[in-house]
Amino acid sequence: MRRIGEYLSEFSRKYTPDSFVFALLLTVLVYGLALIFTDHGPFQLIQDWYGGFWNLLAFAMQMVLILVTGYALASAPVIERLMTRLAGTPGSGAQAVVLVGLVAGLLGCLNWGLSLIAGALLARKVAISARARGIRVHYPLLAAAGYLGQLVWHGGLSGSAPLLVNTRGHFLEQSIGIVPLSETIFRPFSLVVTLGILVIAPLVLMSMHPGQEEVEEMDPEEPVQAAVPPVQGSDLKNRLGNSRVLVGIIGLAGGAFLVDFFWQQGLGALDLNLVNFTLLMLGLLLHGTPASYAKAVGGGARAAGSVILQFPFYAGIMGMMSYSGLAAVIAQGFVAISTPLTYPFWTLCSAGMINLMVPSGGGQWAVQGPIVVEATRVLGVDVGRSIMAVAFGDQLTNMIQPFWALPLLGITRLRAGDLLGYTAVAMMVVFVVMVLGISFFP
Numbered sequence: 001m002r003r004i005g006e007y008l009s010e011f012s013r014k015y016t017p018d019s020f021v022f023a024l025l026l027t028v029l030v031y032g033l034a035l036i037f038t039d040h041g042p043f044q045l046i047q048d049w050y051g052g053f054w055n056l057l058a059f060a061m062q063m064v065l066i067l068v069t070g071y072a073l074a075s076a077p078v079i080e081r082l083m084t085r086l087a088g089t090p091g092s093g094a095q096a097v098v099l100v101g102l103v104a105g106l107l108g109c110l111n112w113g114l115s116l117i118a119g120a121l122l123a124r125k126v127a128i129s130a131r132a133r134g135i136r137v138h139y140p141l142l143a144a145a146g147y148l149g150q151l152v153w154h155g156g157l158s159g160s161a162p163l164l165v166n167t168r169g170h171f172l173e174q175s176i177g178i179v180p181l182s183e184t185i186f187r188p189f190s191l192v193v194t195l196g197i198l199v200i201a202p203l204v205l206m207s208m209h210p211g212q213e214e215v216e217e218m219d220p221e222e223p224v225q226a227a228v229p230p231v232q233g234s235d236l237k238n239r240l241g242n243s244r245v246l247v248g249i250i251g252l253a254g255g256a257f258l259v260d261f262f263w264q265q266g267l268g269a270l271d272l273n274l275v276n277f278t279l280l281m282l283g284l285l286l287h288g289t290p291a292s293y294a295k296a297v298g299g300g301a302r303a304a305g306s307v308i309l310q311f312p313f314y315a316g317i318m319g320m321m322s323y324s325g326l327a328a329v330i331a332q333g334f335v336a337i338s339t340p341l342t343y344p345f346w347t348l349c350s351a352g353m354i355n356l357m358v359p360s361g362g363g364q365w366a367v368q369g370p371i372v373v374e375a376t377r378v379l380g381v382d383v384g385r386s387i388m389a390v391a392f393g394d395q396l397t398n399m400i401q402p403f404w405a406l407p408l409l410g411i412t413r414l415r416a417g418d419l420l421g422y423t424a425v426a427m428m429v430v431f432v433v434m435v436l437g438i439s440f441f442p
Contacts, residue, residue, distance in 0.1 A: 001425070005208030009140065009421030016417035019306065019402040019409070023313045030317050030326065030357050038324040045320055052319015053312045060311045062276065063360070064304050066158060067407060069279035070113025071300030072293060074121055076286035083118070087125035093137040093215065094206045096126045101145035101202030108149025109156035109194065111275060115149025116404065117300070120411035122146060127218040138210055139218040143412040144419040144426075145205050147405055150398040151423075151430060152201075154391035155185050155194035158275050160361030161369070161391045167273075171366065175373050176383050183384030189441035190388050196433040204426045218412075241291035247284055254281035306406035311360075314403065318358045322367050327354060331371040335379075343381050344389040344438040347372060351393025359403040361394050385438065392434045399427035 017025065027049070034045050073079065086103065090096035104119030123139075123146035130137040153159060162184035164170050170178075184190065240246065258278060287293040321327040330353060334346040351368060358364045368390055376383045398404055400423065402416035409416060 001204070001207040002210060005141075005422050005425050006210065006214075007421075008424050009418070012419075012421040012424070013415070013417040016402070016415075016420055019406055019416055020310055022402055022416070023310045023317075026357055027313060027317055027320075030320050034320050034324040034326045037329050038326055040324040045324060048320045048323035049316045050319070051323060052316045055315060055319060060308075060315070062273070063311070063362075064307060065276045066111065066113035066279070067116070067304050067307065068113075068297055068300035069276055069283055070111055070115070071117040071304075071407070072296040073114055073279055073283040073286065074118040075296045075299065076283060077288075078286055079118070083122050083125050084129075086122065087129040088133075090126060090130065090135070090137075092135060093130070094209045096130055096135070096137045097141055097145045097206045097209055098202045100126055100142055101148045101205055102198065104146050104149040105152050105198045105201065108151070108153045109198075111156070111158045111279060112149055112153035112404075113158070114279065115153065116147070116407055117411070119146030119149055120408040123412060124218065131217060136212055136215040136217060138215045139412075140216060140414060140418040141205060141209055141422055143408065143414050144422040145202060146412070147399075147408055147419060147423060148201050148205075148426070150404050151395055151426065152194050152197050154361060154388075154395045155190050155197075157185075159185055159391055161365040161387055161394070163275070164362055164365060165387060172369055172373055175370075179384055179387065183382075184387050184391075187384060187388070187442075189385070189437045192441050193392065193434055193437035196437065197430050200433060201426045201430055204429050205422060208422055208425060238291075241294075242289045244288050247287075247289060247293075251281055251285040254284075302410075304407065306410065307403075310403060310406070314357075314359060318360075318364075318367055321354070321357060327358075327367040328371055330354060331368055331375075335371070335375045338375070338379065340379050340381055341439070343375065343379050344385055345435055347375075347386055347389035348393040348396070348434060348438055351390040352397040353393075355394045355397045356401050359398070359401045361391065364394050365390060389438050392438060396427055396431060396434060399423035399430075 016022075031045055031049070034040060035042065040048060086099065090099050100119060100123050103122055104115050107118050108115035120143070123142045127137055127139050127142055154161065162181060165172065165176065165179040165184070166181055168178060254277065258281070261274070283296070284293045287296060331350050334350040335343070338346045351364065354364055354368055358367055372386050372390055373383065375381070376386045400420055402409070402420065405416060405419070
């Protein structure tokens with residue numbers, strides 16, 4: 001396993017382009033495929049491309065808020081102290097990889113944005129602590145472990161497709177109605193798959209830890225990302241900026257709303273807006289003052305810069321795939337070879353392929369959802385299982401798609417090629433877990 005990881009890591013370092021270049025190359029690739037397999041002409045595809053650029057601005061804002069609020073929560077002083085304590089616990093490089101992978105995975109079940117940022121920050125803290133204690137840890141593998149939350153997030157409480165179809169007014173409501181979380185992420189097969197990934201993926205990465213002579217440690221002079229302390233001052237402006245009373249009033253109001261909401265409607269009513277609101281209120285309360293939280297959010301916004309740049313290009317790719325019918329060609333091709341038993345497997349495979357070109361859970365569901373819903377009607381397949389098949393495929397190929405690794409790469413100061421070789425091995429092992437769960441568990 002270690003030799004496979006080393007080979008793929010070396011390959012990805014040499015040949016994996018930077019993430020923005022990757023997005024531009026995918027744009028050209030999708031354009032070519034649509035030109036070959038659809039009836040849209042060259043200029044019409046350019047119009048499709050531009051038409052998709054601005055179609056997902058609301059969803060993009062939701063995604064950025066998840067990332068920014070997750071970042072701010074991860075940098076709260078109490079969370080910062082907890083991560084510092086955790087960082088001092090591993091006694092070897094292998095233990096360090098398991099710790100970071102397990103924490104990132106568990107946080108991914110709560111919120112993918114929180115997991116992505118906290119996983120990156122924990123990886124850096126563990127690397128610094130290990131170096132100070134004379135323990136050699138392979139830093140690229142540690143960063144790969146910090147990315148494992150993206151391998152389980154769709155089975156957790158921030159999964160885009162399950163939350164979207166559980167939100168009133170979603171674009172497929174007339175076809176499938178509201179699909180409760182009890183039919184998607186809380187189904188036995190989904191829980192088994194998510195638990196299996198949480199256990200197996202960190203162990204896979206651990207098994208690839210190189211020998212002491214091949215370890216690549218983090219540059220000790222790189223500063224650790226940390227929460228910015230609140231401003232000081234005695235004038236009215238600074239007193240308000242440092243006011244815990246003001247934060248308490250807002251936090252009390254937000255908490256009252258959330259308690260009432262979940263008391264009346266239950267956890268199954270959770271959607272993207274509620275996830276963002278919860279993270280915002282919790283982060284504000286943990287930071288304690290408006291100034292501290294605003295500066296932490298500013299740090300999160302800087303980490304989201306690459307996402308903001310690249311999201312319109314991926315939306316443009318989605319536009320070409322959707323308007324030209326290329327996504328339908330791919331999805332229907334898998335439907336054509338499916339039976340009721342094999343359909344979840346082929347849906348997972350097609351979703352993994354489409355995710356490379358549309359790396360957004362909600363965006364991908366917007367493209368693939370209508371085809372999946374029609375296929376479930378024709379084949380008589382359970383719609384909740386089909387939704388999770390798309391979700392699993394989406395999160396699976398995150399391990400070889402650098403789009404969502406951008407904030408982590410910014411914090412760890414690594415290139416995509418430094419970690420995608422390792423995550424590709426985890427992807428191949430987890431693929432087996434997903435196939436067994438989606439095909440044979442109830």
